[in-house]
Amino acid sequence: MSVNFKSLQAPEPVGDYPHAKQVGDFLFLSGVGPRKRGSKKIPGVRLSENGKVLSYDIKKQCVSVFENVRLILEESGSSWDNIVDVTVFLTNMNRDFKEYNKLYAEYFSGPLPTRTTVEVGCLPTPIAIELKVIATI
DSSP, rough: OOEEEOOSSSOOOSOOOEEEEEETTTTEOBBBSSOOOTTOTTTTTOOOOOOEEEEEEEHHHHHHHHHHHHHHHHHHTGGGGGGGEEEEEOOOOHHHHHHHHHHHHOOSSOOOOEEEEOOOOOOOOOOOOEEEEEEEO
């Protein structure tokens, strides 16, 4: 049996999918970005008039993504400490990995989840980071 969760606090998905799906004792989160609920504005991003990224602050985006993941986990009956696996999508590994890694170490402690970090050419909105998370519930 599986149960879908749609958060009332995290940003709305950019497509027709739930924020998370529970299967047994596991919670699988859809990709989570840094936007805030009710807004298309992205923390730390400056866009041109035609929507091209002029500049961005990876730290602000990371903190916002972590907050959104926490909201979805808690609203779905799990918690940050229950994360077992994280897949990280960065649009610029050379520029952003070091800062991301530093923030990751601040947010995660104890038995660390497994983690994979990959660089992608782009994400569905003009963001620089997205997380895909698996947690226990």
